[in-house]
Amino acid sequence: MAATTAVRWVGFLAAFGGLALGLAWAADPPAQPPPPAAGPAQPKADPAPVKPPKAVVAKAFAVAPVTTDLHRRLIRGGDPASLAVVLLDGSDLFPDPRTIDPGPLDLDAIYKALVAYRPDKTRSRVHVVTHFARIPNANENGIRLLDYAFEWLGRRTGFAAVSPASTYHNGSFSLADHVAPLREEKGADAAEPAVGDERVKAYPVRTPLSRVLTEGAAGVVDVLTRLDPTRDDWVPADVEKSAQAAIAGLKLARGGKLNFAFRIADRARLDDRNRNQTRERVRGLARRWAEEHGLELGSFSY
DSSP: OHHHHHHHHHHHHHHHHHHHHHHHHHHOOOOOOOOOOOOOOOOOOOOOOOOOOOOEEOSSEEEEEOOSHHHHHHSTTOOTTEEEEEEEEHHHHOSBTTBOOOTTOOHHHHHHHHHTTOOOTTTOEEEEEEEESSOOSSOHHHHHHHHHHHHHHHHHTTOSEEEEEEEEOSSOOOHHHHTGGGGOOTTTTOOOOOEEOSSEEEEEOOSHHHHHHHTSOSEEEEEEEEEOTTSTTOSOHHHHHHHHHHHHHHOOOTTOEEEEEEEEOHHHHSOGGGHHHHHHHHHHHHHHHHHTTTOEEEEEEO
């Protein structure tokens, strides 16, 4: 009986399938000419940029997005893969030269802040900058241990590279005061386009992170030409002209602070006998350029 029923079902399905197929054939339209050959494949448009997370500020740390060329220029080792920066208060972590106290760090909060960046595991970089009120007398291994810990944390949160750095202040430092601009969202997505040429570029400071990294400067001048302060004619005429044009192009309000970054020839930078003379020459040049435009010298580096 079961076999007979099975045969009937097979016959029914076959008949139904044949009927359906016959109807489908009957309904087919006349053959159409083939479509024209497709042209060359068009490149896909780049995806819309993802808005970076907001800055996170806590008692012992801050995490901020790296979004402009000026950010990448101000952060040591910054490059196009730089995605975020972590700022730490090292004085709380090292209460004395022989002790490291990780208690002030909220690692869970830092982890959560970094994961929000959704980094590219093949290229994204996070920078970790630890600030100290003064140069520690010892505990070099403690600083290395901190660097290793953040390298692990960075990779656990999906970053391909972690770049640690330390900054030492002249006897006093307050992270809360230092990162205060990050608490303001105004200007976080502002552009900081450079003006200038291949010899000198100047940047306006408009974002909260740039205000933190420049300690309140209004602009930054990046002298790309390598200079040699040991020579009498150490500022070429074309560099002088480019610097004057770049600073003027910023159109900064009078009285603002201007920071400078120079590239100095090795023989001047490494010459211990003339170190003070080199420093004073560079300082004098930066001050002159700033004051000729009604500005004040903020800081300079080389």
